[in-house]
Amino acid sequence: MSSKRSGNRDRPPAPEPLTPLIDAHTHLDVCGATDARDVAAVLDRAEAVGVQAVVTVADDLASARWVTEAADADPRVYAAVALHPTRAGALTDEARAVIEELARHPRVVAVGETGMDLYWPGRLDGCADPATQREAFAWHIDLAKRVGKPLMIHNREADAEVLDVLAAEGAPDTVIFHCFSSGPGMARTCIDAGWVLSLSGTVSFKNARDLHRAAALIPPQQLLVETDAPFLTPHPYRGAPNEPYCLPYTVRALADLLGRPAAELARRTTENACRVYGLPGCCS
Incomplete structure (x- = not known):
């Protein structure tokens, strides 16, 4: 294992425990974990506040190998593998073969994150153009169907484009919109299709009014929660490095926004994560 970020800035204080919880989408390698001991330390901090398991997600080929090793190293860790839309240009024949092999690993529980990102092209050197992203997204959709695992979608400023590809290719049985950040119109479309919406720390941001309205529409059985760590640290620690232990914030x-007990949300989203990802025994 090797890390992408040292993660040596000050972390937020540990929240009051809230259990049970599952972090439906995180990036342990980018949180600074370098080996099995580091992974265990991150999960120990999470478990101390009620987070029982995490799904750590790849964004490139090296990360796909790393997250699979991390899932093998700790029973509280599961993995998802794909090339991030911005890296879709790296989806060579060799990369496809590696990702497909890893996607069949028993501790890889989803194909992702894949999708469309129209924010970064033109802003980030080397970012895949929309046509390349679309082709890679279509391939990942087909892979999710072939391996029988959920499709985990990254969607940034690309609502119409993501929906168009899903319609053209045919969505897999289970679709997860990670870090859902669109408004109520997109939320209604996804809900009506039976897709799962995963909310991150952005739902705690005071200026995320469209997202707040969208969150209120999500049926309890279609809701997941995630950190997307080390990014999107929830209020009042926005800008500090995120980690799975921050999920209770x-x-x-979200409980305050919806007027529901936090313990009820924790229990329901954990049940949903167990069902959606097929996690064995994680709700006990």
Whole structure:
């Protein structure tokens, strides 16, 4: 294992425990974990506040190998593999073969994150153009169908484009919109299609009014919660490095927004994560 970020800035204080919780989408390698001991330390901090398991997600080929090793190293860790839309240009024949092999690993529980990102092209050197992203997204959709695992979608400023590809290719049985950040119109479309919406720390941001309205529409059985760590640290620690142990902050903010008990949200989203990802025994 090797890390992408040292993660040596000050972390937020540990929240009051809230259990059970599952972090439906995180990036342990980018959180600074370098080996099995580091992974265990991150999960120990998370478990101390009620986060029982995490799904750590790849964004490139090296990361796809790393997250699979991390899932093998700790029973509290599961993995998802794909090339991030911005890296879709790296989806060579060799990369496809590696990702497909990893996607069949028993501790890889989703194909992702894949999708469309129209924010970064033109802003980020080397970012895949929309046509390349679309082709890679279509391939990942087909892979999810072939391996029988959920499709985890990254969607940034690309609502119409993501929906168009899903319609053209045919969505897999289970679709997860990670870090859902669109408004109520997109939320209604996804809900009507039976897709799952995962909310991150952005739902705690005071200026995320469209997202707040969208969150209120999500049926309890179609809701997941995530950190997307080390990014999107919830209020009041926005800008500090995020980690799975911060998930209770997001869940309590969401509970306040929806007027529901935080313990109820924790229990329901954990049940949903177990069902959606097929996690064995994680709800006990």
